[in-house]
Amino acid sequence: MTKHILVLPGDGIGPEITAQAVKVMEVCRDEFGVDISWEEAPVGGAGYEAAGHPLPPETLAKAQAADAIVLGAVGGPKWDKLEDISLRPERGLLGIRKELALFGNLRPALLYPQLADASSLKPEVVSGLDIMIVRELTGGIYFGQPRGIRTLDNGEKEGFNTYVYSESEIRRIAKVAFEMARKRNKRLCSVDKANVLEVTMLWRDVMEEVAKDYPDVELSHMYVDNAAMQLVRAPKQFDVMVTGNMFGDILSDAAAMLTGSIGMLPSASLDENAKGMYEPCHGSAPDIAGKNLANPLACILSVAMMLRYSFDNAGVAGKIEQAVSHVLDEGLRTADILSAGRTQVGTVEMGAAVVKAL
């Protein structure tokens, strides 16, 4: 049966990079016989412009009906001043995650040997780096109630958010992480702040409980401050890391930046049945939008992740990954990963090179 994909270009460089991802999807369909179809819909700032909301009802309906989603990026200065924050582009993204229950966020931090130079860390510290961060994506302080800004009796304002997790929420992300560790090097580090926050004491307890079902996986615990430190000091000590929504936001970005080439990193956000949304780790980069400067590789690699995780097609996923590796070997680089002696190409040319390599 044909798998239907919803492509959400979004804002900034989003449309440029999803255009290249679509070219790769065409090759998958036409050359490799992958039975897929797709259509596009607006989200984020584009959703607001088209339909007055960052997640227009039609876009949400299409996302719910689709078998998988490929997202470019959302956000831009144009919408940062919107007084009603429920209309800001980010809310579109958070809305899809929540409505589709995409609680399992996989963020690999992988160093491409061809790009080792791009890291701000010493080569010996990062060479061969391959971490998978599993971030809980539909709970925690991002969605906890009550939340808001209220006026106190003394007249001053107070802002408040709630960091909350139930056992079942923790258990389901724990399973995703243990399964992931089992497929990799069988080491899982759970990150919390159990010396201060009760919610993460429960997190730690549930991790220990789920660990009993995975005797082949070695579970360790680390406080979030130490984890941030260890990522800088000796990142190769990690295999799989699992943590909540907020800590995962921070640590996955730090980990991605260790590779020096965040323009290369895809991510997956999965529901209980491995239906997923796939998107680059990087943002919408409004400053370079429309200039044919953006790196489309993270978005193209998101297509590979989709084939692997949602469509169980590791074969074609591997082909895409090899094609990306091939263009890097050829010395082609977009501006963000350019180094001396390499050839600078634009977004379109990079996409075309991957298609050719395929």
Add this chain to the structure above:
Amino acid sequence: MTKHILVLPGDGIGPEITAQAVKVMEVCRDEFGVDISWEEAPVGGAGYEAAGHPLPPETLAKAQAADAIVLGAVGGPKWDKLEDISLRPERGLLGIRKELALFGNLRPALLYPQLADASSLKPEVVSGLDIMIVRELTGGIYFGQPRGIRTLDNGEKEGFNTYVYSESEIRRIAKVAFEMARKRNKRLCSVDKANVLEVTMLWRDVMEEVAKDYPDVELSHMYVDNAAMQLVRAPKQFDVMVTGNMFGDILSDAAAMLTGSIGMLPSASLDENAKGMYEPCHGSAPDIAGKNLANPLACILSVAMMLRYSFDNAGVAGKIEQAVSHVLDEGLRTADILSAGRTQVGTVEMGAAVVKAL
């Protein structure tokens, strides 16, 4: 009038490093005529052993009466299993912070040129690094109510904490940060997650409001995920950073680790009147406790910070800092900062070398 200092050795390597800090205080008193006296009291695990509580009432009373506090470090595996978490060593530390209203936490991340090699980052990325992180220390999610673990109607447990800041709490830490920026390079970066968390939207608004009183300081805002990334990518872009308790915990540790020598970094926690507690950024390192291996320099530099911030004695503070620089120039290194061609010394020998240099 004689200034009275409370020395809290704490646990692990704490007693060894405070012993060296005390030797430096002796020189300050006997050679430089600084009018100080001191006594010791137990805190953390040591408080629990001595008096059944990580913050014994006598220790708290002495802390309240003192003009300043020098702390070693708290915590260790021996007390991690305590069922009643209100008895764990960390609670002693959090208790002093809260009871003494030490809301202004200053955490410098300074690269010593002599130790540039120790960083996991490339020399050009970190050489000359000098960031001051101002962390709010008595509010936010660390102390927010309600908090706890409850049982839901369906029988499962749920953990919850509250991230809360009032305008006045934000305003007073903002002032500390703006004053700090004014004394340095006049650039302040406030870190929040205002695209998701209401409490940090208020944070951002209050920062903007306080900024009006500091037209000479350039205020910028950054989301915490981006800040973690930028610290890895290009840390020298920062002068002063200000953020809440939890983000500050994470970012200050990451920033400290950029220098590669967290054993060198002191910190200050100040109240409204610049009464303060001074302590190393590093922890209690139970694995090397009692072996004469610990680096006493962060604790010694904490004494310098105390002289500068609480006793308004920048002259003698500078002498201590120069003495530390001098022993590094001589090539003396404790194990944590050892590199080829340098001379390894123990905790006691390092302390003695600083005393001699003074």
